[in-house]
Amino acid sequence: MRVARLIRIASVMTLLTAWPVAQAQALLFERPLSQQKVHDGFGPVIDVHVHGRIESFVLDTGSSPSLVVSAAASRLRSRAEGPTCQQPLLIWFGEERPTAVPCEVIPTIPEFAAAKLAGMLSPQQLAPHDLVVLDFPSSRLFALHAAVEPFDVFRKLYPERSSVRLERVGESIGAMLVRGAWGDRAEVLVDIDTGRPYTQFARRYLEGAPVGGSSATLSATGERSFNQQSSQAQPLRIGSVVLAPIRIRTRDEAGVVAGIVYEGSLGRDVLKACAIGIPPRQERQVYLACR
Structure with missing residues (x-):
């Protein structure tokens, strides 16, 4: 041993x-x-x-x-x-x-x-x-x-990376909700979700943004959804960190967990360049260090 x-x-x-x-x-x-x-x-x-x-x-x-x-x-x-x-x-x-x-x-x-x-x-x-x-x-x-x-x-x-400490919103341990925004749009709640292959936001959050195409994605729970993708790339900001510009995919509705509504989910297309730190539960935080 x-x-x-x-x-x-x-x-x-x-x-x-x-x-x-x-x-x-x-x-x-x-x-x-x-x-x-x-x-x-x-x-x-x-x-x-x-x-x-x-x-x-x-x-x-x-x-x-x-x-x-x-x-x-x-x-x-x-x-x-x-x-x-x-x-x-x-x-x-x-x-x-x-x-x-x-x-x-x-x-x-x-x-x-x-x-x-x-x-x-x-x-x-x-x-x-x-x-x-x-x-x-x-x-x-x-x-x-x-x-x-x-x-x-x-x-x-x-x-060698810029680490950021993010405050988690809400008490649910099943969703790591933090604040973020895409482009110059308003800051909203975003779930850090390693079970999703792509970063997605509710259609209402992307209202007015040109989108096109349609593709199917499968979440870790087996949920299949059809979504579109923005025609243009915009920087994605999570907390104080501005990540590389990405084309955002849509989903029909916002998510809800423990009564809290969140507009987006940060998926593996972005997280694949990051280390995620989950401190003791009482800290109510999550850390990111992205390349």
Whole structure:
């Protein structure tokens, strides 16, 4: 066990050479994102141990609680715990004690069954008292025990990038709502959603912007939607960070979570260049460090 832990620490130190030794020693877990072809298009996928089995889950920051598809529920069931999700799902990242993740069982999504995906994990729930980092450029998910200011720990991981600390709006752990805007339009609430392949805004927010074409997208929950795309690219601003100009896709309606209406979702087309930091839950913040 000690050797395995040292190997994990060494791999992260190689990946992030800017880490001080003290921070490497604070590593709680580290997992590479799946590179399997069958998982392409679903967003970030990790393999974890559940009751002695290796299971694949999509990491979805827009999902709360974590979700298990019914086709996988029987094999994830523990006799001592009763039916799947009657108690929190016990996930092992390699350490001696498992992480207890609240979950719900949902109907099987055909695309998930074909890709042998057990469901969706909410990264916000994997280490609620510590700092979880989903780093797209390095294809890694890891967590650190942040004994000091979590944002200081996060920004020191990425000295070559401009890190930003964003205030989260609302109390739902199932949506990381922050403020943002496209072009010169008004600032609205935007959900940081790794389960969506593209950044989208409600049609009413893009009213007057020239749009064209029509294409179908599939969210991590299997929801298929048809949308158009703006004819022109405009800078996308999230908090105080202005990202590269992008052509925004539309969706029919605004989203609603815990009674809060949000106009847009920041998808993987933008997030693929970023590391997302999720500090302890009481901080009510989220961090971004984009290339």
